[in-house]
Amino acid sequence: MSTLSLESLKSGSRLERVLASGAFAVTAELGPPKSADVALIATKAKHLAGSVDAANITDNQTAIVRMSSIAAGYLALQGGVEPVIQITCRDRNRIAIQSDVLGAYALGIRNILCLTGDHQVFGNHPTSKNVYDMDSIQLIAMLAGMRDQKTFACGDEIRNTKKAPVVEPRILIGGAENPFGDPFEFRDQRLAKKASAGVDFIQTQCIYDMDRFVEFMKRVRNRGLHHQVKILAGVTPLKSMGMAKHMRDNVAGLTVPAYWLERLEKAADKPAEGIRMCVEQIEKLREIEGVAGIHLMAIEWEEKVPEIAKAAGLLPRPEPATSQGAS
Amino acid sequence: MITATRKPFAEIAALLEPFDRVLVLGCGTCVTVCMAGGEKEVGILASTLRLADREKGRKREVLEATIERQCDREFFDVVREKIEAADAVLSMACGVGAQFAGEVFPDAMVLPGLDTKFYGTTLEQGVWSERCSGCGTCVIADFGGVCPVTRCSKSLLNGPCGGSADGKCEVDPKTIDCGWQLIYDRMTRLGIADRLEKVQPLKDWSTGHHGGPGKIVREDAKL
Numbered sequence: 001m002s003t004l005s006l007e008s009l010k011s012g013s014r015l016e017r018v019l020a021s022g023a024f025a026v027t028a029e030l031g032p033p034k035s036a037d038v039a040l041i042a043t044k045a046k047h048l049a050g051s052v053d054a055a056n057i058t059d060n061q062t063a064i065v066r067m068s069s070i071a072a073g074y075l076a077l078q079g080g081v082e083p084v085i086q087i088t089c090r091d092r093n094r095i096a097i098q099s100d101v102l103g104a105y106a107l108g109i110r111n112i113l114c115l116t117g118d119h120q121v122f123g124n125h126p127t128s129k130n131v132y133d134m135d136s137i138q139l140i141a142m143l144a145g146m147r148d149q150k151t152f153a154c155g156d157e158i159r160n161t162k163k164a165p166v167v168e169p170r171i172l173i174g175g176a177e178n179p180f181g182d183p184f185e186f187r188d189q190r191l192a193k194k195a196s197a198g199v200d201f202i203q204t205q206c207i208y209d210m211d212r213f214v215e216f217m218k219r220v221r222n223r224g225l226h227h228q229v230k231i232l233a234g235v236t237p238l239k240s241m242g243m244a245k246h247m248r249d250n251v252a253g254l255t256v257p258a259y260w261l262e263r264l265e266k267a268a269d270k271p272a273e274g275i276r277m278c279v280e281q282i283e284k285l286r287e288i289e290g291v292a293g294i295h296l297m298a299i300e301w302e303e304k305v306p307e308i309a310k311a312a313g314l315l316p317r318p319e320p321a322t323s324q325g326a327s
Numbered sequence: 328m329i330t331a332t333r334k335p336f337a338e339i340a341a342l343l344e345p346f347d348r349v350l351v352l353g354c355g356t357c358v359t360v361c362m363a364g365g366e367k368e369v370g371i372l373a374s375t376l377r378l379a380d381r382e383k384g385r386k387r388e389v390l391e392a393t394i395e396r397q398c399d400r401e402f403f404d405v406v407r408e409k410i411e412a413a414d415a416v417l418s419m420a421c422g423v424g425a426q427f428a429g430e431v432f433p434d435a436m437v438l439p440g441l442d443t444k445f446y447g448t449t450l451e452q453g454v455w456s457e458r459c460s461g462c463g464t465c466v467i468a469d470f471g472g473v474c475p476v477t478r479c480s481k482s483l484l485n486g487p488c489g490g491s492a493d494g495k496c497e498v499d500p501k502t503i504d505c506g507w508q509l510i511y512d513r514m515t516r517l518g519i520a521d522r523l524e525k526v527q528p529l530k531d532w533s534t535g536h537h538g539g540p541g542k543i544v545r546e547d548a549k550l
Contacts, residue, residue, distance in 0.1 A: 089481075090481075094529065116481060116483060116488045116489075117481075118490075119480055119481060119490070119497070119498050121498050121499075122497075130481070132481045132482045132483070133529075133532065134529055134530075135481070135482075135483040135484055135485050135486075136485075136488075137485035137486070137526055137527075138484070138485065138526075138527070138528065138529050141526060141528070142529070153529055176489070177489075178489030181487060181488075181489045181490070181491050181492065182487070182491045182492055182493060182494065182505070182508060183487070183491070183507075183508055183511045183512075185511075186486060186487065186507075186511055186523070189486070189523060189524060190485070190486045190487075192524060193485055193486065193524065193526050196526055197526050205489055
């Protein structure tokens, strides 16, 4: 592994250092509790620590109220897992988001993932008002401006007074992409827009339709986007037929080919087969040129992440140069 | 046009309950076209009120009138006497007309008979669909003539979210087209889809309602 020059890093986060080193990265998800249950985060972090490079802390996903992603991310960090804080555009305007980015940075958070956010009709407060002051691409551009231009969205410098030093948040900026959403032809164009807005890495929606993903990656490589943006392919182990059917039938913009359902159907031990299928997928994804890592979303099954990572030959996780140790 | 639907009868009946002499006041413009508050709908509602009163043995006078527009002062002159004679006016205009009637007649108890919905068009007989949110700075030239602020459920300016499937929006795939599929298809048809590559900057929302209640002053048009 090459020694990384810290100066060339944007945030110095572990995830950034792993990606910069060329190692195959592994991220996971850690959903905050639907309560003030602090202990749950410690438990989930314990499952993930050492098996992943970073974990996404979801931001009120599916529009269901949960503990703040920044607070939960801080707790995950205490629990030994580097957080990737998700920020959606649904609930906060540009004032609140920039304020939260400063706050998150102050708490030691170094990775932020920019999302549009699920519409509130899907959640437990469907009568609420949404914000959508911006979209995810504008959010990426705003955060890149904060980091690289050292200015707020309005153009003001990020400093407390005119004489105070500029102290900008040094963060790694992530985005998401659904290679299976429509219009398909627009998907790589959308990724190109994210790249030009300043995204550093993207995680994809979970992949079951491998053919379509291969086609998507071909389009991505044709544009040279894999050189500009680190692409982490999303995978989600299917733990039951019920879950597989739910993913197939109820998740917009997601297709689950019959092949997987048939395999699961035939298996006596469905959770074990689900994990085997997931490991196979990871092995296939790893061979695709331009895939820099995987994003392992074990939904409410975090405890299986170490087993999957191990079976896929992704352990131990590399230890790239730390901020202190880098030359 | 401004579109609206009539409030449920029970809600209207509850609003009018304290009043013994009510005027149901229709509007001859947008809400006539969208069949919510024109002369015909005023007649139906007034008859329904009278019928309900008769069944309950309640004594009440229900007057009817429809004027050209409730959003302009001069059209109210012809119904001045009726409004002044009524205990309450049930305005069958949009939210603009229903408020403005109260401004023209500050002592009148004006109540809304409609729920105002959106700026829209008649797609076919009996079907109306939203097209504009009045954001104050029209951007459709950048999007093949289709408004992302209004037609996308999330008002996204840089492309569809992950919830677009088969041309439909995940918010309600049965009834809502994906605004971004419409934009993409139209721009492809016009041969300008490559323009979507441009990253749209943050929008200035202050030109619409987020800048406070709007007001247009045209010095050249003033008397």
